[in-house]
Amino acid sequence: MDVQRESMEFDVVIVGAGPAGLAAAIRLMQQAQQAQQELMVCVVEKGSEVGAHILSGAVFEPRALQELLPDWQSLGAPLNTPVVHDDIYLLQSATQAKKLPGFAVPNTMHNSGNYIVSMGNVCRWLAEQAEQLGVEIFPGFPASELIIEDGVVKGIITGDMGLDVDGSQKDSFEPGMELRAKYTIFAEGCRGHLGKQLLQQFALDKDRSPQHYAIGFKEIWDVDTSKHHPGLVVHSAGWPLDKDTSGGGYLYHAENQQILVGLIIDLNYSNPHLSPFEEFQRFKQHPVMKQYLEGGKRVSYGARAIAKGGLNSLPKMSFPGGLLAGCEAGTLNFAKIKGNHTAMKSGMLAAETIFAALQSGDEGGQDLTQHQQRFEQSWLYDELYRSRNFGPAMHKFGTFWGGAYNTIEQNWFAGKLPWTLKDESLDHAQLKPASDCPMINYPKPDNVLSFDRLSSVYLSNTNHEEKQPCHLKLKDPSIPISQNLPRFAEPAQRYCPAGVYEVIEDTDGSPRFQINAQNCIHCKTCDIKDPAQNISWVTPEGPGGPNYPNM
Structure with a gap:
């Protein structure tokens, strides 16, 4: 479709107003002010507002924030609930649990000095700091296409508005804009739509271990004062997940009589009958959580x-015209179950690399390979290096023995054992045929602690313009019914946490694959876990998706 587009020029365009993107924007402007140099920096964000698409546990380590904005307390950063106590449980069954003593827990799981926060609110506050420094932030503008000319990334194109379901232009059609830059930082978060294209275009993940993923659930609960203990952090391993499924639960006592509860399930699970959503509903019924x-x-x-491959799975972060930052690259430290401080530091390092290049007279478009050295000289690299074996150990040895290995490596050897464990498997390739796996009979929701998908999606405030092209693209529309249904009982019906995918009976009695794109909460699980790698998540129109108030 040949469309006339308006174009705007910047020094740096940043895709994504999460912790990595906003930290990069702030650091760029800080350096420009110190050098008394004018710099034009723009951040585009697909959410309807900054924070609308941010979802994180979150226990927040303030190390990177302290470096970025040392006066964060006087500036009113929403870090209001310091962690006062850690409880870690091994859930042995639906009713039994054992609280683990401190010596049996990896040091990375201790949270003294950290804060229980809403990362959505932290990002809103970071956006205010960025705007005060002169950063332009455009929420509601998804970056839908790359601008690549002569093998160089020159910026992005925001999504067209007003397309009908067949891709034709409605009367309300408005073409997206070209946002051109000397350098573009991609900080879209885990499994970014454009980042995925960049990995392929520039072979950034060549000779790296495959990225590994999990799906993380979160609910916010208002509770009675008698059950609320501000600053209490509870983590768990074991039930409801079986020995072949790794992951763990969390329950954080935040401010305002609220509790944040969730379950993280690695997406390398093998039983196609497993429903991560239903496992989360079961988890809340355990007496420790209940x-x-x-x-x-x-x-x-x-x-x-969640991208959890760690150091072994990090791609090359530079390419002609730009850098990857934060969870786009996979900088989360899964040994700590934390990625916000690492994302911020990653964004800051990207900003420092780009500003140094521009200061040297660089006119843009270079492959800033010096960024790797800057990264390797930082505490971020050291932290990820020390935790490099955590995920592979859990995958190779299971929750119990993997946990024991990690406790010994972290507590006795500070993550510096002279070998590196690797997991070269692909998460989407781990499903076994449905006929070879036990069925799982999940209880019906009680609507007290457990709920169904649709009432849950309602609480996410998810909305999409209905008459638009479907943003969940099937490379081959026949595969769900012809391949995935007979072999894997079409697992998209279960791994999607929002009821987007259904197999329904057509008018002639045959099965039909239905996509309810309106329900999509932009988790990207389908893009990751589909065994045929047939589903591609792309940006929908405008500010579609969830509107999380304080996740």
Whole structure:
């Protein structure tokens, strides 16, 4: 479709107003002010506002924030609930649990000095700091296409508005804009739509271990004062997940009589009958969790994929005209179950690399390979290096023995054992045929602690313009019914946390694959877990998706 587009020029365009993108924007402007140099920096964000698509646990380590904005407390950063106590449980069954003593827990799981936060609100605050420094932030503008000319990334194109379901232009059609830059930082988060294209275009993940993923669920509950202990952090391993499924649960006592509860499930699970959403509903019924939630009211729900491959899976982060930052690259430290401080540091390093290049007279478009050295000289690299074996150990040895290995490596050897474990498997290729796996009979929701998908999606405030092209693209529309249904009982019906995918009976009695794109909460799980790699998530029109108030 040949469309006339308006074009705007910047020094740096940043895709994504999450912790990585906003930290990069702030660091760029700080350096420009110190050098008394004018710099034009723009951040585009697909959410309707900054924070609308941010979902994180979150226990926040303030190390990178302290470096970026040392006066964050006086500036009013929403870090209001310091962690006062850690409880870690091994859930042995639906009713039994064992609290682990401190010596049996990896040091990376201790949270003294950290804060329980809403990362959505932290990002809103970071956006205010960025705008005060002169950064232009455009929420509601998804970056839908790359501008690549002569093998160089020159910027991005925002999404067209007003397209009908067949891709034709409606009367309300408005073409997206070209946002051109000397350098573009991609900080879209886990499994970014454009980042995925960049990995392929520039072979950035060549000779790296495959990225590994999990799906993380989160709910916010209002609870009675008697059950609320501000600053209490609870983590768990074991039930409801079986020995072949790794992951763990969390429950954080935040401010305002609210509890944040969730479950993280690695997406390398093998049983296609498994439903991550239903596992999360079961998790809340365990007495350890139920004691805090019972009598409370669920007020928010969401889910998001997590990149957890760590150091071994990091791609080359530079390419002609830009850099990858944060969870776009996979900088999360899964040994800590934390990626916000690492994302911020990654964004800051990207900003420093680009500003140094521009200061040297660089006119843009270079492959800033010096960024790798800057990264390797930072505490971010050191932290990820020390945790490099955590995920592979859990995958190779299971939750119990993998946990024991990690406790010894972290507590006795500070992550510096002279070998590196690797996991070269592909998450989407781990499903076994449905006929070879046990069925899982999940209980019906009680609407007290457990709920169905649609009532959950309602709490995420998800909305999309209905008459637009479907943003969940099937490379081959026949595969769900011809291949995935007979072999894997079409697992998209279960791994999607929002009821987007259904197999329904057509008028002639045959099965038909239905996509309810309106429900999509942008978690990206389908893009990751589909065994045929047939589903591609692309940006929908405008500010579609969830509107998380304080996730």
